[in-house]
Amino acid sequence: MKDAVTYENLHLKLGETLLSVYQLSIVEEPGKHGRMYADAQAQEGEKEYLLYEECGDVALYADRGERMESIFQGIVVKMDAAAKGGRCEVHLEAVTRSYMMDLSVLDFTFQDTAMSSHQLFQSVMQFYPDSQALIFVPDAPLGQIAVQYQETDWAFLNRMLSHYGAGIYPDSTMPGICTRMGLTDDCEETGWDAFFYTVMRDAAPQRAKKEQKGQMCYTVEADDILPLGVKTVFHGQELYIGKIYRHLRKGILVSEYTLYFREGMEIPRYNNPLLCGVSQYGTVTEVKRNRIRAALENDALIFCDDQYFYPYSTVAASPDGSGWYCMPKAGDPVRIFFPTDDERGGYAVSNIEGESAPGQDSPISNPDLKDILMPDGKGVKFIEGGIEVCVGDFLGDITLTDDGKIQMNVKEEKDLGIYSEGMVYFMTEEGGTIEASAGTQIQIKNDAGGEICMTDDTIRMKASSIENN
Template sequence: MATNVIAYDNLEISAFELKYLKELKITNSINNHSKLELVGLLPEDKGETYIYSTEENTPIEVHYKDDKGNKNSIFNGIISSVKVKANKDVYYLYVEAYSFTYLMDVVKKSCSFQDVNMTSHKLVKSVIGLYSNADVVMNIPNVPIGEFILQYKETDWEFIRRIISKYNQGLFSEIQTPNIKLFCGVPENLEQQDLEINSYNVYKEIDTYEEMKKNYLLDANETDYIIYEVQSHKILKLGSSINFKNSSFYVSSVCNELKQGILCNKYKLQNKRGLRQNRLFNQEVIGISLDGQIIGVKRDRVQVSLKIDEGRDSGNAYWFPYSTIAGSPDGGGWYCMPEISEKIRVNCPTKDEKRAFVINAIATHSADKPDENDRMSNPDNKSLKTDSGQEVKFTPNGVLIECNGGQARVNLNNDGTIDVIGQKNINLACAKGLSLRAENQLSISAVNGIDILCESGSNMIMTEGDEILLNGTRVHNNG
């Protein structure tokens, strides 16, 4: 690290040719992108040239050379804004830029992570891996996620920041490399620096302590929120470990700024516990319903392929609880699970997606010309139908129980009649007695014949030839 003073004329800006660097400010803090702001005097022949030559994702680097001529990078990122102010033949260039991590904070995405055995490291790296030459250093527990995780209308930066907040850790942007580099959690592999400071400011954030203690971190201490503000000629990284006042502190905030032509480096130092972050949630998920379809059913739980995950592998899908119409603690109530491929919705009632459950989907069926076969043609009729053809209908005329399009059917009619119809056999059996009784008349008819028998061996046969045959060990005729 540099200990010598860095002056304005020793600083170089890669993307622009400047006659004079008037202003420079670089800030970096936990869970935020590092930001660069600079003002410089342009050569007269450049004028508005940089307005047109600076394009989307144009990289920029700020560096200096040490006593040995080695280049040392202070900032790497992409330009977000460029402006030229002209006064006659004097042109001033105004530039704003962000660290390369900003590339992760542009596009809002929606997808789910349903494999409860996926580890926290694998989850984060699967997101970071979408960016070219991106690097991430994991300093959070490498444990299975153990729950349903949803990225919903979040950028990848917002999503990862929220995920690692489960472990009360934050994101640390590395700005000395020309690519995306992140530390998830306080950096552990940075060499500890000695810092000799004669003057400093120290204060305690009591309000932050109270908020964290009462809402997020029960083991928080007031000393965690004692902050030292120091200045040094050394260039330190965010998250660096510092030996200060015979104790270990960590850099929680960085500000490099040109003042009177000299680069002044201002740092905030805290103990490691003070760098812990509060748990973050995605407020966008409250009350949402995500379309999907059933791919697995087990007891009162279902596996779902979500529409937002189209084209992704749905293996090891999460087992969601399924919302039934009614249920009781003893297992009673309504039990009717959806069919495979049935359309459903995943509902998130709170800000924590792990509480999501599956509910029925809104019907998408429509009929331009409703007919008698359209179940929705008459709202007075209620029905329950399975994919295999079983159906129960409740109509103003009665109740119809039907299998396979009418192969077997029972009608319970409002006029008191009951129709039992089968395209093949109808079997009536009971363990004890079976009674058939009519107040007026009992009719039994058949086309070919009627056979009434007892398992003891006796029977009565009525044939189609007008014959009645009686068989038994004894036959009594009272006629």
């Protein structure tokens, strides 16, 4: 047990100005920024300087004689100063520096399923100078995508830690951004067994699923300055500091700790409700059966060891992947749709970019036309009375009609070739006719030199031997 700290031993440093504290309240909870509310005094002449020129850094120390013990360090978010009787009374509200992670709403997608939980958390923390994080969750591959949608880094880390039943615990006694992610097995010796304490059981319906240990908590007051998430032994039981409330009572600093069993510190898994119904846009990079990989506009990673495969929503398919198969190719635009708040349920769908006024012959202008078209011009058009197969931006097509006719068209003076390793037959039923027409001439020849040429009303035959029956 440490000696009690009185208000006379408290030193509040606002920037470079030292203030005398006479009222104090500090609140700390998992997943939230530590907050300090303080009333202090300074010289009256320092009022303008404190309001307009002093920086927002604040630190509270306890004078332990041989050393100064840190109690709270952070930044001021609200402050007012008033001149009273030759003194300047200052009321301020401050938060831990973890608040800096809760300012900007961001959109990122982490697609590397081989990325471990520690790598994910460290990749977020790396953008904050003077930050440190002690991570106590399993360092295993994510095995899924992680989507940060309209979330601050602080909210994203809290949510991802809930996947492991863990919380984030800011340490208000340390400078910079200092956090614990998950619960440590290291134990802090306290010697609180002789103190008065209160036992409480939270048996509300929303906590009914928890075992009895998860519903129990102990409240004890002590002079020690310990951070959130620390384990200690209290009356022979391993408990964790889950809440802290520090305040001045009759001029003495009192720290009220709420202790929980590990089961009571578990955070239920939750998802991002803003993700429901959202689409992310990108480009297909790989296709494998009915799944695709995609480079998204908001990718957080340049390289992936094992990029996530999205199921692709095809027109129709059988359970084994056979049947109708309509998949994009690499380079095609794609849209990743998230139907629920869980990113694991996301799937890929086709993406039509831009807007235009369709022509009269465009399938978009006529809902009765059912066409399947590719960007390079290949397509199948379900026309009235038949089917038309086209290639090369409609430079050639074959039409099969319901009455059994087949028509081949070649546009822009392109050649039409019919090739076969065997024989080519043109046959009709009895009484039928075979008709061939051309604008200039019809020519039939073989590799041996035989030739039949029809021009206008003239037929010319050329061969080493011509037989006429």
